[in-house]
Each structure stands twice: as structure tokens, then as C-alpha cells.
Amino acid sequence: MSIRVIIADDDENVRHILRLYLRQIKDVELIAEAADGKELLNFVFKMKPDVVLTDIKMPDMSGLDVAKIIREADETLSLIFITSYNEYMSEAFNVYATDYIQKPIQKKRLFKTLEYIKNMKSKVQxxxxxxxxxxxxxxxxxxxxxxxxxxxxxxxxxxxxxxxxxxxxxxxxxxxxxxxxxxxxxxxxxxxxxxxxxxxxxxxxxxxxxxxxxxxxxxxxxxxxxxxxxxxxxxxxxxxxx
The missing domain is CATH 2.40.50.1020 (LytTr DNA-binding domain)
Incomplete structure (x- = not known):
């Protein structure tokens, strides 16, 4: 069963790395990329992804602020934070993040988390x-x-x-x-x-x-x-x- 993913980071290099990684995982479809919080929010409500990979500090609106709005409307979407900061971990899990990955991106951990999400989705009864x-x-x-x-x-x-x-x-x-x-x-x-x-x-x-x-x-x-x-x-x- 495939999962649909949106990535968000104001750094094009990070988005490029994520793009390359996602291409290596079977049944993962990248459906949109956002460079700021408002763009991410618009994409989420328009495209209804299964997973959001987002940075925390971004222009217009932080990844955490976006996550809080998303969580009010959709409590099943999987949120993965990818960030350079460790001090926001508690806030991330308060919005029920699936994972919190610090940069530089840990490829094996990202793959493991996405496989976990895929497995959980396949168990829908x-x-x-x-x-x-x-x-x-x-x-x-x-x-x-x-x-x-x-x-x-x-x-x-x-x-x-x-x-x-x-x-x-x-x-x-x-x-x-x-x-x-x-x-x-x-x-x-x-x-x-x-x-x-x-x-x-x-x-x-x-x-x-x-x-x-x-x-x-x-x-x-x-x-x-x-x-x-x-x-x-x-x-x-x-x-x-x-």
C-alpha cells in the first residue's frame, strides 16, 4: 500500500536530499514540496497527504504552528519533523509527531519510520x-x-x-x-x-x-x-x- 508524502523546508538542498531518499523507498509518492509554512498548510488541505516531512523554523509560519492547525482537523496524518534543533522535541510530540529527526538527515532512521507508517496503514481494518x-x-x-x-x-x-x-x-x-x-x-x-x-x-x-x-x-x-x-x-x- 503506497503513502503520499509532502515535504517542507526553506532550504532547497534539504528538499533535494529528501527527494532523492524518497525515490529509493517503494510505495512512497512525493506529491508536493513547500518552502514555507503557509505553502505547506495550503498543500496539506488541498492534497490530503498521508505523511508530512517538515522543518520547524520556516518563513511565514513554523512547522510546529502548521502541525497544530493540521492536528485540529486531521488526527490521523503522520507528522515527521526534520530539524537542526533539539529543543522543540517536547512540542513536537504534543502534536503527536511520529518521529523527530535531527539534521543532518539520518537516512536509515527516515526509511525505518516511513516503513513503519506504511505497515500501520496496511493494517487498517x-x-x-x-x-x-x-x-x-x-x-x-x-x-x-x-x-x-x-x-x-x-x-x-x-x-x-x-x-x-x-x-x-x-x-x-x-x-x-x-x-x-x-x-x-x-x-x-x-x-x-x-x-x-x-x-x-x-x-x-x-x-x-x-x-x-x-x-x-x-x-x-x-x-x-x-x-x-x-x-x-x-x-x-x-x-x-x-
């Missing part, structure tokens, strides 16, 4: 649900959490909710256990979408999601499993108040 609106295919990566409410299960995505009468256990069996975990007798959560876990009451915690108002619950029974899963798979700056 479409799941067929029988909902109250009919049969629907849902990309598992779009699912934030599944909630059991009385006789129905509510599938929460960023854009829509879907209702099904399928049991929570049955849904859990069909989901990728690398990313989906039971956090409560009434909730299954996609840990890639979790922003923060906060105190709620003695017996449970609230699980908050990026750019989504509703929350899931984490009960004491599932707390240790949740901690273990986060430690194994999370690569972002997750706040745990548990």
Missing part, C-alpha cells in the same frame, strides 16, 4: 456492522470507543455515532487487540485516540479523547491491563491521573 441504519463498513482506525447502553452498543467516531445490537463481547472479538482494550464492563477503547485519564470517582476514571467531548470509563478491574497496554503501545504524551 474495515469492520462490517449491522446497525440501526443498515449494514455499514467502519474503518477501525476511526473508532474512538464503543459504549454499551441498555440493549444497544454505540460506536463513537469523530464524525458520527452508530448504534448496533451486537454484543460488546462479539465486537471485542472482531477488533485488533493491539489497540482496542476493554476498560469497563460497558466500554471498549481505542488507546491510540486517548488524550488523558482523569479521576472520576472511587471505582472508576474518565478517559478523555482528543477533539471529542464525550468520554469513556476505566474501572479498577481493568486499570492494570490498561496501564500495561499504554506502556507497550503509546508513543505520545498521554496524561495518566490514575
Amino acid at each position: 474495515l469492520i462490517d456492522f449491522s446497525t440501526t441504519s443498515g449494514q455499514i463498513l467502519i474503518n477501525s482506525n476511526d473508532i474512538l470507543f464503543i459504549e454499551s447502553v441498555k440493549r444497544q452498543r454505540i460506536i463513537h467516531t469523530f464524525t458520527q455515532k452508530y448504534c448496533t445490537y451486537e454484543s460488546l463481547n462479539s465486537i471485542e472479538d472482531r477488533l485488533n487487540k493491539e489497540y482496542f482494550i476493554r476498560t469497563h464492563r460497558s466500554f471498549i477503547v481505542n488507546i491510540k485516540k486517548v488524550k488523558e485519564v482523569v479521576l472520576y470517582c472511587r471505582s472508576s476514571r474518565k478517559i478523555l479523547f482528543r477533539n471529542y467531548e464525550e468520554c469513556a470509563l476505566l474501572s479498577k478491574r481493568y486499570e492494570q491491563d490498561f496501564r500495561n497496554k499504554i506502556m507497550i503501545t503509546a508513543t505520545y504524551n498521554l496524561k495518566l491521573t490514575i
